[in-house]
Amino acid sequence: MLQSEEITEVLLTHPLVPTGPIPTAYDPDGFYPYESFCETSRRPVLKKYRMVSIENDQIRVKICPDLGGRVCSIFLKKDAVETLFFPPIVRPVRILPRQCFTGGGVELSFPISHSPVETASVLYDVTRDQERIYVCCGERELRFGMHWTVEYSLGEKDAFLTQRTVFLNPDSVPHPWMSWSNAGVPARPDTEFHFPGGPVLRHAREMRTIDWEKEGPRRQSDVHRMTGFFWKKPDCYAFGVFTPSLNAGLYHVADPSQVPGIKLWSDGIGTDQAWVSQYTLDGEQCLEIQAGPLVDQSVKDVLQPGQRRHHVEYWIPSSTAREIRQISLPQTKMRTMDKVPIFGWARDEDVTDWLSLTRAKKSGDVSQIPQAPDVDNNRWAISGMADLGDALFWAARSTEGSQRNKWLFQFGAWLCGRGETDRALEVLAQSCDDRARALSGRLWLVHKHDPIAAANCFRAIKSEAIALHPQVVIERDRALAALSKETLDERGRWLKAVSALDDEWLAERRASWLVDSGDAQAALNLLRSTRFQLVHQRYERIRLWKQIATTLDLHTIEYPSWLGEDDLAEFGAYREHPEVQQR
Template sequence: MLCHNEYSKYLLCHTLVPSGPIPTVGDPEGIYPYESYCETSKRPSFKNFRFISIENDYLRVEICPDLGGKVHSIFHKRSQREILFQPGSIRPTRILPRLAFISGGIETSFPISHTPVQLETVYYIVKQIANRLYVWCGEQELRYGMQWTVEYSLGEFDTFLTQRTLFFNPTSQPHPWMAWSNAALPAYADTQFHFPSGKVLYHGNEVKHIEWAKDGPRTMKEIDRMAGYFWESAECNAFGVFNPNQGCGLYHIADPSEVPGIKLWVYGTGKHEKWAHLSAVERRTYVEIQAGPIKDQSIMHSLQPNERHLHTEFWIPSSQCLEINKITTPSVELVSDNQIPLFEWVERSKTRVWLQLLQAYRDNTPERIPIPPEWHSNEWPPSGIGELGEVIQWAISLSKSESQELWKYYLAVWYAGCGYKDAALSMLSKTHSDWARVFEGRLLRYWYNDVERAAKSLSNIKSHEMALHPQIMIERDIALSLLKDKSLSERGKWLNQVNSLQDDGLTERMISYLLDAGNVHEAKKLLESTDFEPIHQRYVRTELWGKIQDHLNQHGTPPPENIGEDDLAQFGRYRSY
């Protein structure tokens, strides 16, 4: 019989440290209007999360709307096994473009790989229609204003989970997007990979093509490093992973005309296995089987104004190995796609003031204009709310003194987030605060490569405390470094004022400074002695090591493991800037 339950429970959760107050426009490690992070706390605390479970006689599926609407658990009643990887805590591992992902469960991504709201609350609706339970999770995303809904459903006699994902662009402009569903499963040396023959794009320390039937691994123990495999062609549209020692596995199938993307991601059993441990409380590894409407993550599609995109996929738990060529796409009766709800912007701590301001504007109630956020709160106006330009102008016209100055600053930030370069810099020039100078410096360097003006803006900060914030120190040092030798003494003066701080970004800038000053051995010693926090898909420290090797003419020496960067070949559309 079908039943569902809604409840909450406490999970161990590691907090993230924001990078700082500079809006993420032009940040190669960010995506506006979301803040980026520079550290994950070593010790977890408790946090309460809401869950929805749907179940029949075969499966119990647990979904968490407070983790971006991901599937947290699939319990297979026949084998009495949990199918998905359970990390034991919410422990974010940093990765581009937003610098945080969590392992375990099934994550649905939109409009970038690794959804920017996987640590945030989204809307949800639970409903039973006939003999099927539906859970819809979604929101209106903040970058472009597109809407997404993921639908999970379970019929009374289903032995599989049905997932549909709907995207809609209600705006007047086309916007880029990619989407993947990532299911994490526990992995062991004998974990079996059941994937179709075909041409595969291999992404490890190099990018190359292989034939899966000839060169693809069959078990985990055959893989000695982290790697991704993207199918460019496939003899069938089913794939999965099976764990013999657990007696269970998970398979995926979809119509290849809707979901042609097939991917396997592994950490292997060698030196990279420790990367899997970063996101769990126990040293256990996992693999991800992934599917999507695009064939690989170097590609993005464009959603046109008023265009809808819908695709369907199925997750099939099993207590025995399945022959993928014999798996057929289930036939299910689902509600029509126009019955799938679309959600609006979610009121969170970072969006609340903007939604309140928008409502005051629409109701023409100036007395309900909220107090503008503090400049250091990282509550930046979402570029996906297209009305905000005129809304903030309205607030400016009705405000005075400090509030007016803040609204002007946020109008400049919103212009920048939308790509209105001249309007952003023009408004910043009318704003006389230190925080405006900081953001102005970032934009002058990023948009116009005007490093002299950028350095001057950052040097015009009056508050000494603000000037010493690590993110602002880093931004200033980057600008000064582009002025070459004439800035060396000024760079040293600033960096030496914070040389007691244990901050990875500042250490990187100090290494860069030492190299530019000709102190190669000091730079090498500092890089080799610093225990950097690991981060995926970022290669700043690797590039510094390469420069050190160039200076010492010691080419070919691999970077030390303490630098905390993977050795994947650079591939994919991860960066927004």
């Protein structure tokens, strides 16, 4: 019997520490206008999450709108087998785009991998017709203003979960996008990999193409380091994993014309298991089976103005091992596309100020202009609102003093988020808001490659609190480091001013300063004594380590895993802007 239930569950949750007051425009570790995070608290709190459960006589599926629409459970009722990995804790870790990834369940990513709202609340809708129950989750994303909806559905006799995903670009200009469905499943040494044959791109310390039948691992115990596998020309389009010790498996199938992308990700057995343990409660391991409408994660596609596209895929839980070439594509009868909801903005706190401002602009009533977000509010003008620019310009022109400066700052940030960076610098230069000066400093360094102008922007900051914020100290130090060694004393004064702070990102800059000051040994000692949280696909510490090793003539081939950075080859269109490589 088909049925649904909406409930609330309490999960242990680790709060996140925001990176700082500088908007994420041109930040290689950010995704404008979303706030980024630099640290996960060590102790969790209790937090409530909305869950939607749908079931028939065979399976029960649980979906969490408060975790970006993530599927948290696909449970086989007859065999009492859970086929997804979902830890009883939300413990985000450092993975792009916002440095707040949490593993487990089925995660839908858009418009970048991984989703910028995977730990945030999205809108949802539960409906039913004569054939099926539908749970839709989605929103209008903030970066480009595109809509996404993921529709999960279950029929009376289905032994699988149907996932239909819809993307829509309502804007008048095209926007880039990427999307993958990532299913976290239990990983034990005996977990078997049931994947197609054919050439596979192997992403580890090096990138190379292998023949899966001849060189591919057959089970988790065959993988000894973190590795991603992308299928280039699979000989079938069903795949999955099965763990005999758990009698649990999960398989995926889709029409290859819609969903050609197939990926397996495993941290394997050995030292890289810590990269999974960090987002669990008890160190239990998981791996990911992934699928998507793109072949791999090195490129993005473009959604044209007014374009709507969708694709359908199926998740098949199993208590026995399946032969993938015998898994046929289900022929489900779903409702028509016009019945799939297109959601609006999901979180009031993200959009209230900007919607109020645009309404005031339309009325022409200056008295209706809201107060601009202040320095303690990391809400930045939404680049996905195409008509917001005129309202921001009007607000800056219609106000005076600190309000004018704040609106100019927001207007400049919005322009930068929309790709109008040169104009953004012109607007930001008119603002006396210290956040505008800090953002200008980054833009001059990263976009214009002008460290002199960048350093002068940071030197113009008036507020002591802002000047000493770790994010600002770090960005200033990068700008000063790009100049000659004549700035060593200036760098040293700022770094000494925050020397009592236990901050791993400041430790990087202190080590860089020590190297530039000629004390590579002290830099090495500092890095060795810092307890770094693990961070994926970021190699600033590695580059610093290589410089130290060369200076000290260290003859070692041991990978310095204690730096908290992985040793994967750089691959994937995960960043909006390339990482700035500076000492």
